[in-house]
């Protein structure tokens with residue numbers, strides 16, 4: 327018996343739900359790639375990326391997933407033998423550093439905790455100890471999609487400044503951009519990376535670099551530069567060279583449409599929506615956790631991401647069976663756990679093109695799954711989520 331027929335609730339932390347206008351934008355014939363409309367789309371999207379990253383620096387579009395943007399950031403700004411300091415708060419910053427190791431970069435991990443945000447004091451302490459300034463770049467994620475930790479980027483910047491350290495500050499915003507504030511210039515971020523498939527509401531396949539003056543300076547002497555990723559090569563006037571080959575025509579149509587939708591909604595509103603929906607999810611998990619069988623991966627409320635929530639079961643419960651039930655019986659597709667304790671964990675995504683009914687549908691699916699599998703859970707979770715949303719989204723005077 328399954329009651330799966332109906333709209334599937336995709337609640338994985340990337341790829342996320344793609345709005346119909348963006349999907350429809352893909353369904354057009356290809357157009358000429360050297361001039362005219364496509365050139366305009368590239369120009370306006372590169373400008374709009376600056377608005378989204380909040381930078382006056384330069385932006386670059388790659389036909390690649392997030393790993394491609396990682397490699398682009400590293401190869402454009404570093405040299406063989408350079409050392410990077412990776413700030414651990416889950417899976418992804420370390421993955422970025424490991425990619426660097428294959429390129430010939432030396433990686434040092436500032437050990438963190440799977441359940442906690444990066445501690446800026448530890449960053450300052452480590453950088454102060456680097457008297458010979460051997461560390462050339464600091465790599466961190468704003469949101470770690472595996473642990474669901476959110477890091478305090480301005481606080482880490484202050485730690486770097488307090489230590490008087492000149493390393494490049496490189497931030498992965500793949501699971502945070504367009505879900506929460508990111509102020510590249512104000513926060514002193516030198517290189518930022520993002521991907522199309524999460525808050526930016528596009529299919530996977532495009533990724534981005536944003537680069538400030540210090541990143542551009544490092545680029546001049548970086549010896550890991552390759553033809554494909556090279557920032558300078560992509561600044562050429564010829565449109566074809568901006569992509570080091572054939573532009574991703576259809577994905578550019580999708581990007582233009584997604585950006586139009588984002589700006590129409592307005593960034594402030596988007597951040598508020600993510601904040602409200604994440605608080606609704608957190609309120610539900612809080613209630614469920616009262617029975618002791620499951621808990622937040624991130625114990626401190628202020629360190630929980632606005633885009634994804636990782637939930638851990640006690641050892642005796644198997645997350646795979648729970649996820650299978652939700653998917654196969656209810657069409658609620660939750661994220662699998664990845665990394666530490668993955669067999670016991672699952673993730674609820676609340677990023678990108680999502681609204682209250684979608685989140686409440688997902689939460690209800692989770693609760694049905696908990697009941698059906700006899701996993702103890704506190705009651706009142708859905709009511710708590712509704713309460714948060716209703717309070718945060720009051721009726722307008724004329725609607726009462």
Ligand SMILES: Cc1ncc(COP(=O)(O)O)c(C=O)c1O
Nearest residue numbers: 391392393418467471500501521
């Ligand atoms: C924070 C973060 N960084 C990097 C990546 C890697 O991106 P991709 O899987 O698109 O290569 C992901 C993917 O989920 C991510 O969440």
